[in-house]
Amino acid sequence: MTGVPAALREEVDRLKLEVAELHALLPANGLVVWTAGNVSARVPGADLLVIKPSGVTYDRLTPEAMVVTDFAGTLVEGDGAPSSDTFAHGYVYAHMPAVGGVVHTHSDFATAWAARREPIPCVLTMIADEFGGDIPVGPFALIGDDAIGRGIVETLSGSRSPAVLMAHHGPFTVGRDARAAVKAAVMVEDVARTVHYARQYGEPERIPQDQIDSLYARYQNVYGQK
Amino acid sequence: MTGVPAALREEVDRLKLEVAELHALLPANGLVVWTAGNVSARVPGADLLVIKPSGVTYDRLTPEAMVVTDFAGTLVEGDGAPSSDTFAHGYVYAHMPAVGGVVHTHSDFATAWAARREPIPCVLTMIADEFGGDIPVGPFALIGDDAIGRGIVETLSGSRSPAVLMAHHGPFTVGRDARAAVKAAVMVEDVARTVHYARQYGEPERIPQDQIDSLYARYQNVYGQK
Amino acid sequence: MTGVPAALREEVDRLKLEVAELHALLPANGLVVWTAGNVSARVPGADLLVIKPSGVTYDRLTPEAMVVTDFAGTLVEGDGAPSSDTFAHGYVYAHMPAVGGVVHTHSDFATAWAARREPIPCVLTMIADEFGGDIPVGPFALIGDDAIGRGIVETLSGSRSPAVLMAHHGPFTVGRDARAAVKAAVMVEDVARTVHYARQYGEPERIPQDQIDSLYARYQNVYGQK
Amino acid sequence: MTGVPAALREEVDRLKLEVAELHALLPANGLVVWTAGNVSARVPGADLLVIKPSGVTYDRLTPEAMVVTDFAGTLVEGDGAPSSDTFAHGYVYAHMPAVGGVVHTHSDFATAWAARREPIPCVLTMIADEFGGDIPVGPFALIGDDAIGRGIVETLSGSRSPAVLMAHHGPFTVGRDARAAVKAAVMVEDVARTVHYARQYGEPERIPQDQIDSLYARYQNVYGQK
Numbered sequence: 001m002t003g004v005p006a007a008l009r010e011e012v013d014r015l016k017l018e019v020a021e022l023h024a025l026l027p028a029n030g031l032v033v034w035t036a037g038n039v040s041a042r043v044p045g046a047d048l049l050v051i052k053p054s055g056v057t058y059d060r061l062t063p064e065a066m067v068v069t070d071f072a073g074t075l076v077e078g079d080g081a082p083s084s085d086t087f088a089h090g091y092v093y094a095h096m097p098a099v100g101g102v103v104h105t106h107s108d109f110a111t112a113w114a115a116r117r118e119p120i121p122c123v124l125t126m127i128a129d130e131f132g133g134d135i136p137v138g139p140f141a142l143i144g145d146d147a148i149g150r151g152i153v154e155t156l157s158g159s160r161s162p163a164v165l166m167a168h169h170g171p172f173t174v175g176r177d178a179r180a181a182v183k184a185a186v187m188v189e190d191v192a193r194t195v196h197y198a199r200q201y202g203e204p205e206r207i208p209q210d211q212i213d214s215l216y217a218r219y220q221n222v223y224g225q226k
Numbered sequence: 227m228t229g230v231p232a233a234l235r236e237e238v239d240r241l242k243l244e245v246a247e248l249h250a251l252l253p254a255n256g257l258v259v260w261t262a263g264n265v266s267a268r269v270p271g272a273d274l275l276v277i278k279p280s281g282v283t284y285d286r287l288t289p290e291a292m293v294v295t296d297f298a299g300t301l302v303e304g305d306g307a308p309s310s311d312t313f314a315h316g317y318v319y320a321h322m323p324a325v326g327g328v329v330h331t332h333s334d335f336a337t338a339w340a341a342r343r344e345p346i347p348c349v350l351t352m353i354a355d356e357f358g359g360d361i362p363v364g365p366f367a368l369i370g371d372d373a374i375g376r377g378i379v380e381t382l383s384g385s386r387s388p389a390v391l392m393a394h395h396g397p398f399t400v401g402r403d404a405r406a407a408v409k410a411a412v413m414v415e416d417v418a419r420t421v422h423y424a425r426q427y428g429e430p431e432r433i434p435q436d437q438i439d440s441l442y443a444r445y446q447n448v449y450g451q452k
Numbered sequence: 453m454t455g456v457p458a459a460l461r462e463e464v465d466r467l468k469l470e471v472a473e474l475h476a477l478l479p480a481n482g483l484v485v486w487t488a489g490n491v492s493a494r495v496p497g498a499d500l501l502v503i504k505p506s507g508v509t510y511d512r513l514t515p516e517a518m519v520v521t522d523f524a525g526t527l528v529e530g531d532g533a534p535s536s537d538t539f540a541h542g543y544v545y546a547h548m549p550a551v552g553g554v555v556h557t558h559s560d561f562a563t564a565w566a567a568r569r570e571p572i573p574c575v576l577t578m579i580a581d582e583f584g585g586d587i588p589v590g591p592f593a594l595i596g597d598d599a600i601g602r603g604i605v606e607t608l609s610g611s612r613s614p615a616v617l618m619a620h621h622g623p624f625t626v627g628r629d630a631r632a633a634v635k636a637a638v639m640v641e642d643v644a645r646t647v648h649y650a651r652q653y654g655e656p657e658r659i660p661q662d663q664i665d666s667l668y669a670r671y672q673n674v675y676g677q678k
Numbered sequence: 679m680t681g682v683p684a685a686l687r688e689e690v691d692r693l694k695l696e697v698a699e700l701h702a703l704l705p706a707n708g709l710v711v712w713t714a715g716n717v718s719a720r721v722p723g724a725d726l727l728v729i730k731p732s733g734v735t736y737d738r739l740t741p742e743a744m745v746v747t748d749f750a751g752t753l754v755e756g757d758g759a760p761s762s763d764t765f766a767h768g769y770v771y772a773h774m775p776a777v778g779g780v781v782h783t784h785s786d787f788a789t790a791w792a793a794r795r796e797p798i799p800c801v802l803t804m805i806a807d808e809f810g811g812d813i814p815v816g817p818f819a820l821i822g823d824d825a826i827g828r829g830i831v832e833t834l835s836g837s838r839s840p841a842v843l844m845a846h847h848g849p850f851t852v853g854r855d856a857r858a859a860v861k862a863a864v865m866v867e868d869v870a871r872t873v874h875y876a877r878q879y880g881e882p883e884r885i886p887q888d889q890i891d892s893l894y895a896r897y898q899n900v901y902g903q904k
Contacts, residue, residue, distance in 0.1 A: 029259065033707065033868045034861055035902075036804070055902025080903050084896075106804050108872045115801050115876035123341050125369075125395045126262070126332050142889060143803075143896060168885055169803045183260055190259045194334045196875060197422060198341035207394055211368060218310075218369060224261075224281025225306050255485065349567050351595075351621045352488070352558050409486055416485045420560045423648060424567035433620055437594060444536075444595060450487075450507025451532050481711065575793050577821075577847045578714070578784050635712055642711045646786045649874060650793035659846055663820060670762075670821060676713075676733025677758050 004068055004077050008046055012077075015041045015050045015178075016066040022182050023052055023061045029186045031107040032058070040089040041178040042100045047071050049093055053080030084143060091149020092174060096156070101178030103185040106170040109192035113137070114165035120188075120195055123204040127195075128212040129219035130187050132160030140167040160216065163188040230294055230303050234272055238303075241267045241276045241404075242292040248408050249278055249287045255412045257333040258284070264309040267404040268319045268326045273297050275319055279306030310369060317375020318400060322382070327404030329411040332396040335418035339363070340391035346414075346421055349430040353421075354438040355445035356413050358386030366393040386442065389414040456520055456529050460498055464529075467493045467502045467630075468518040474634050475504055475513045481638045483559040484510070492541040493630040494552045499523050501545055505532030536595060543601020544626060548608070553630030555637040558622040561644035565589070566617035572640075572647055575656040579647075580664040581671035582639050584612030592619035612668065615640040682746055682755050686724055690755075693719045693728045693856075694744040700860050701730055701739045707864045709785040710736070716761040719856040720771045720778045725749050727767055731758030762821060769827020770852060774834070779856030781863040784848040787870035791815070792843035798866075798873055801882040805873075806890040807897035808865050810838030818845040838894065841866040 040051040067078025071090035120135040138155040141147035162184040175181035266277040293304025297316035346361040364381040367373035388410040401407035492503040519530025523542035572587040590607040593599035607616040614636040627633035718729040745756025749768035798813040816833040819825035840862040853859035
């Protein structure tokens, strides 16, 4: 291992703490079981990322347990093998410079849409707010080469949505930082569930495009604290 | 900011405590994710309300974090931008003098009915008790002007129900105080879920109107402690 | 109030503790929201029962808050109005001498079957074990006279089941003591949910009657600690 | 009782602790209600197993409460009657030498598929990873003789899956140790739920067999820490 550059030490330690704390939000929000799911953060100013080790249960994901890798998934710091999804995270960072955080889960309802390869239609103001339109489906891709990463990047590049439903697999979400990506992971499951229930007794109408645009612009620019 | 009148100081502080505690009931009852949802209370004797700040997560909603605004949503006291739904809450207080509390959530099952623009039929004694009949649907309205507030007021004015399902958006509930509005938010989700499941294998019969009237009168007048 | 006879003092205090603790199992098992639901215990050797007060939230249901009434629901000891379902509980104790505990909830899936007036068919070994056959539906009855109590007693008298689904209302369960009635309330919701899901893609076959009889006999006589 | 051989004392005590802790994961993961469900571990080097006592609630399942039996279910050490499913566990250990742990639950969605006698099709990468193909259904078998054990062994012998859905009853899972069997119990419920939801709006395609093989090989050999 080449190790973390000294100039990034403090930032990497801060990110390990943040990524560890954000992992706890996945089971707390009912998005994962056992060791499934992962959160990563880009290390600003370096081709490095912080992620959890592979196959470790959520109660053991302390800041010290987090690992650092390069964008090819090669271990740079840490005691365990990195998450087996690390290469997909790295591909996203390498190809989407504005992305600072990536999350992957198998959350039930989002994965149900993904299993059918069906996008989630924009029938709720909450979808317009956060996703800016329909939530798209990505290709079916096997783990092991760059197919998953490419599928994520190509799908998200043509969309405002920070979430993509990878076919037969589950959602990946991105954000300007890891916390924003976790937020998108929480919200994609919530709207996947609500629309699943809604359409059981009649297909809800899509919100007109100009009103989606208006809702999205307000939420991205006005909502929250400045 | 003009500030809170000195004569209302004690009452406003009491309401900040109450509204902060009531916010904790929204995630505890599974009605909200992330920063969605809000509870407000009218300040008796003034055109003021207490509500949460915009885009703040539930674990940070202490009494001190609550903000005070007038009915147009202008900040009167507090450190953060008020909830982006504040103007809708204010409109309700301005036009429904008996209302002392307002709650808004995107709870899954109530929002599913709202996405289809379908009222919840009064097929359970629990609906007759609390809502006095079918739970009505309000119009689709964009955030930003008084359209949401007007939709709530116009829909609730023609109904005994303390809950309205705003189309493609989610439920708003009202009560004589903020606690009663939270109760209605909890119950509308519970009955939305139960009736969703009930009708999957055959449409349940509506309870006859005279029996709805009888159940509603008893629950409003006899139930609970005097 | 006539008060609790001195000879029953110790037993009544023990039952208040037990009934208070059992109430906590209703929200812990997801069977109730807000103030809905209630548990009672018969006071052995007297026409008395212990139950919760009306409209009080679960976090306040201490042993001291429990009330004692006769079988007509008249308050004998305690500070609050008894649960508005007390008369139904009392009717059951008056007419079913082997029953020592009664529970009522509006748990979602059991109430969904009740809304359709549809019995839960015995398609699972768990239903055969605990309920000894289909779980029956009782009549639609308004609160206020003995109609609910009579509906429970008449339905359960023709069945091995400790649970009855009261139409448009929710489940009532009975047991040799209050704990057994709570167990039946937990299990009726669990099987109501499982069979709801099971039949979505094809109606499961009913277990043959002789095998139901065999499972029921074993579970009632062999299961658990002697 | 013949008792535990002195040479196995330490190992049996370690397994009692492990089996007690693993039982706590069943309610924590929403797989069981009341006293349903059980976990066992094989005692290496002996025809013995460690399991919970029958009909005891989860909050009382301390290491000391665990019991030791032989593969015929005869009590060897402990104060209570063993789980009524002990004979089925013992049959599995006697006939599947590689199995070190067995779990049984009535988890809702897995049991729903079992009630219809329908295997869970391999339409998710998570199913390919953990189960290596469709999750099979076992026969309907009454408790009391070796029919359940035989049904489990015969079904699992023809499959890579560590889970079998016993008809009208619920899932049994196996693993190299008790923890692996609990993991399979958690995952079979998760995928049973996701595929249940997925197919509601169109049957998802099965993953091609060669890709299932590839996913399964990777997950079994590469995933996790070495």
